[in-house]
Structures are given as C-alpha cells and as structure tokens.
Amino acid sequence: MSFSPLNPAEYPTLLTEKVDTVSARFEDLQLPQAEIYPSAPEHYRLRAEFRIWHEGENFFYAMFDPAAPKVPVRIDHFPTASQTICTLMEPLRQALSEQAILSTRLYQIDFLSTLSGDMLVTLIYHRRLDDEWQVAAEAVAAKFKIQIIGRSKKQKIVLDRDYVLEQLPVDGKHYAYHQYEGGFTQPNGEVNAKMVSWAKARCGQNPETDLLELYCGNGNFTIPLASHFRRVLATEISKTSVKAAHENFAMNAVHNAVMLRMSSEDLTSALNKERSFRRLANVDLDSYAIDTVLVDPPRAGLDEASREFIAGFQRIVYISCNPETLHRDLEILTKSHVVQDFALFDQFPYTHHMESGVFLTKRA
Incomplete structure (x- = not known):
C-alpha cells in the first residue's frame, strides 16, 4: 500500500491507465x-485497520509500509476511509487516551462503517479486559453512538452487537444487511451498489426459472436478485456469512431463497448427482429449473469442476476480483458461451486491483 497523500485530481488519469492495463489483458x-x-476519489473505503503506536502516555494511529515494515507511519488523516471513519478517528483517539484503562496496551483499532452511517469499532489489546474496562468502554460507545467490541487473547467482549446495519441503495430501493465484524463485505459501498445494479440489469425478470449462486457471502447479490427469479439456490462456506445471510433474508422479506452452508465444489457434485449430503436431505434439487448462475469467487477463481459445471447453464454472471484467474476461466467458458457484457468496477482506487463483471450466454 502507498502512503503518499491522495490527489483526487490524479484519479481520472490513474483510472484510465488501470482500465487500459486490464482491458489489454483480455x-x-x-x-x-x-x-x-x-x-469516488476520496472517502470510499468502509473499513480501516490501524496499529496503535505508543509514545509515553500518548499514542497515535499507525500503518507500516512494506518497504520499511518496522517503521511506523503516523496516520493523522486517512482520506481513503469513509467520512464516518475520518470524522471519528481523532475524537475517539483523544477519548481513549484520557483513560488509562482504555489505552494501556491497546494494540490495534479496527473500524467498520456503512453508507447508512452505522459504525463498529474493535479495540484490540495485549492484556486481559475486565469489568472496569467494560464500564469505561460503554461510556465511550454512548458518547459517540457507536458499537464497540473489546478483544484480547482468547477474549471477546461485545458491548451491544458485533455487526453494523447497512442500507444499500440500489436502483431507488434500499436493501438491509447485517455486516459482522470479521465477516467479508465489499469494502467500497458505492461501487458495490453499482455492481449489484449491473447484475440486476443483466439478469432481467425470470418468473419461471431459478438462479444458482455460488460464493454468495452474506447475500449481497442474492437479496436484490431474488425478486428477479422464481427461486434462488445459494451456497457459501463461511459460517459467519451464512448466519448473516439468513438474517438478511428475513430483514428483506426474501422467502424464495435457500442458503446452503457448503462449498461450491460440494454443491456442484450434488447437482451432478455424484455425491449425496445430509445437509441436502430437505432440499429437492430436482425441483429447480436453473437457467442462470452467478459466481463471485475468491482470487483463485473457479475450480475446474465448478467451471465445467456452470458451462451447462444458459446464462452466467461472473463477478471477479482477479483479472488473471478471470482470464483463465473465460478461456474455457467462451468455448461454450458468448460474452455479452464486460464491466470494470474500481473498488480499490490508487491500486492495481480491479473488480470485473462478465455476462455470458450459451452459444446457439
């Protein structure tokens, strides 16, 4: 990560260069x-993590440059982070530094915010937390109207709740999500909303067919897309994400989606009738009329079996965080499908990372 100051005036040029580099790969x-x-060129990241560097009775936020990993870089202003985080950073630092019970052996502070203004702060310590710490932390939480979690080795104290509530605006409607501490969420909320809107537009309305979603996370795409299909069959391996997805389905009155906690590889095997699984005992896979599949895999992309499996469907929406593995997968998928749309979503400005969206339809 670069620690040079952001220059929003440079962003359009940097984006053009990145787009040209990624486009050339394909x-x-x-x-x-x-x-x-x-x-947005500033205040786009909804998460931030800082080490705490102590100097006598005072401390400051710090990050470490990989080029000099032992030298702390003091962070007084961090325009990469959401405005909510930036506004809170200094008043919170002052409030914590005023009480030894809150600042002693404080090691790290993690911020998790939302577009809707909710905030969760995790305070990580190199010491055991006690009742006195909890009373003091509760006062800080009340002062700033935030959620606070205290962590130390083998200890987690949740003062109220360990998640934030997001209200994601997509196409004139807001979708509610519980986003848990430690769970995966898209870091750039505004660009995430654009990604969801793009996927919705590609899918259209399909009242007689079903959607299969692999790597569905907390239901980020599942919930907005559920109304576009008769039913949705979704899978995710993370226990935290599955818990959040079930809660998010309920909050958004999504009743036509089934969430399975199993790997995409296992679900692929089950749908291919290669293996049976106890967790599918109450799921009638044969009753699904799947014609569209959405995949949002990790950086490793699709495994060979999943890639071969999804090639059997009429339409594929592929969200990728890694152009290299996307290119590898498209080399295979374009033998059976035609790419109708290609999109680039700049989730991580000022870096080389780029999120991609590809919409494919079966060749005649």
Whole structure:
C-alpha cells in the first residue's frame, strides 16, 4: 500500500491507465468494450485497520509500509476511509487516551462503517479486559453512538452487537444487511451498489426459472436478485456469512431463497448427482429449473469442476476480483458461451486491483 497523500485530481488519469492495463489483458478474448464504473476519489473505503503506536502516555494511529515494515507511519488523516471513519478517528483517539484503562496496551483499532452511517469499532489489546474496562468502554460507545467490541487473547467482549446495519441503495430501493465484524463485505459501498445494479440489469425478470449462486457471502447479490427469479439456490462456506445471510433474508422479506452452508465444489457434485449430503436431505434439487448462475469467487477463481459445471447453464454472471484467474476461466467458458457484457468496477482506487463483471450466454 502507498502512503503518499491522495490527489483526487490524479484519479481520472490513474483510472484510465488501470482500465487500459486490464482491458489489454483480455484483448485475445475479443470481449466487448468495457463499461467503466469509477469510485469516488476520496472517502470510499468502509473499513480501516490501524496499529496503535505508543509514545509515553500518548499514542497515535499507525500503518507500516512494506518497504520499511518496522517503521511506523503516523496516520493523522486517512482520506481513503469513509467520512464516518475520518470524522471519528481523532475524537475517539483523544477519548481513549484520557483513560488509562482504555489505552494501556491497546494494540490495534479496527473500524467498520456503512453508507447508512452505522459504525463498529474493535479495540484490540495485549492484556486481559475486565469489568472496569467494560464500564469505561460503554461510556465511550454512548458518547459517540457507536458499537464497540473489546478483544484480547482468547477474549471477546461485545458491548451491544458485533455487526453494523447497512442500507444499500440500489436502483431507488434500499436493501438491509447485517455486516459482522470479521465477516467479508465489499469494502467500497458505492461501487458495490453499482455492481449489484449491473447484475440486476443483466439478469432481467425470470418468473419461471431459478438462479444458482455460488460464493454468495452474506447475500449481497442474492437479496436484490431474488425478486428477479422464481427461486434462488445459494451456497457459501463461511459460517459467519451464512448466519448473516439468513438474517438478511428475513430483514428483506426474501422467502424464495435457500442458503446452503457448503462449498461450491460440494454443491456442484450434488447437482451432478455424484455425491449425496445430509445437509441436502430437505432440499429437492430436482425441483429447480436453473437457467442462470452467478459466481463471485475468491482470487483463485473457479475450480475446474465448478467451471465445467456452470458451462451447462444458459446464462452466467461472473463477478471477479482477479483479472488473471478471470482470464483463465473465460478461456474455457467462451468455448461454450458468448460474452455479452464486460464491466470494470474500481473498488480499490490508487491500486492495481480491479473488480470485473462478465455476462455470458450459451452459444446457439
């Protein structure tokens, strides 16, 4: 990560350079011209993590440059983070530094915010936390109207709740999500909303067919897309994400989605009738009429079996966080499918990382 100050005036040029680099990687596949979805040039990241560096009775936020990993870089202003985080950082630091019970051996502070203004702060210590710490932390939480979690080795104290509530605005509607501490969420909320809107537009309305979603997380795409299909069959391996997804389905009155806690590889095997699983005992897989599949895999992309499996469906929406593994997978998928749309979503401004969206339909 670079620690040089952000220059919003440079962002359009940097984005163009990144788009050109990513687009060039796919030239051999002759994809359609990419639709570009930029980020806000400042205050775009909803999460931030800082080490705490103590100097006598005072401390400051710090990060470490990989080029000099033992030298703390003092962070007094962090415009990468959401405005909610930036506004809280200094008043929170002062409040914590005023009480030894809150600042002694404080090691790290993690912020998790939302577009809707909710905030969760995790205070991580190199010491055991006690009742006195909890009373003091509760006062700080009340003062700033935030959620606080205290952590130390083998200890987690949740003062009220260990999640934030997001209200994600997509196409004139707000979708509610519990986003848990430690669970995966999209870091750039505004760009995430653009990604969801793009996927909705690609899918259209399908009242007689079903959607299969692999790597569904906390239901980020599942919930907005559920109304586009008769039913949704979704899978996710993370226990935290599955818990959040079930809660999020209930909050958004989504009743036509089934969430399975199992790997995409296992669900693929079950749908191919290669193996049976106890957790599928009450799920009638044969009753699904799946014609669309949405995949949002980790950086490793799709495994060979899943890639071969999804090639059997009429339509594929592929969300990727790694152009290299996306290119590898598209080399195979474009043998059976045609790429109709290609989009680039700049989740991580000022870095080389780029999120991609590809919409494919079965060749005639």
